[in-house]
Amino acid sequence: MKEVSRLTDIKWLRIVEFFNAWENAETLSEKQKTLYIKEGRGAKVKLDPVKEILPGLIKENSRNLKVILSILSEKHQINVSKVTLQNFLKETNL
Incomplete structure (x- = not known):
């Protein structure tokens, strides 16, 4: 995880959260939704x-x-x- 974090410049905890969400998703469409950036981010x-x-x-x-x-x-x-x-x-x- 630390190596992936270093290579992608993403905090390792976020990578762990992503993999947990991916594993918990039951269908392919749910798995694909884990890849999207959630609404509410960015300028308010x-x-x-x-x-x-x-x-x-x-x-x-x-x-x-x-x-x-x-x-x-x-x-x-x-x-x-x-x-x-x-x-x-x-x-x-x-």
Whole structure:
């Protein structure tokens, strides 16, 4: 497991979880579903309501995402991590 983890750059515990899910699946279609990335990963949907506001915030604070995070938290009650915001901006090409 450690060698596979090193080669694939995936944590060994995730590999163990994958093999356990694969072995516990009864049908071929269930086994194939273990290969899919689960929904809910990546930039969160809760940023969609402020999608129109973000370009202006980015233009004003292009070098400091912490300011954008604090504005989202204070004015819009949206708490996300810096990485989540970065992923959302990449996904939406903002």
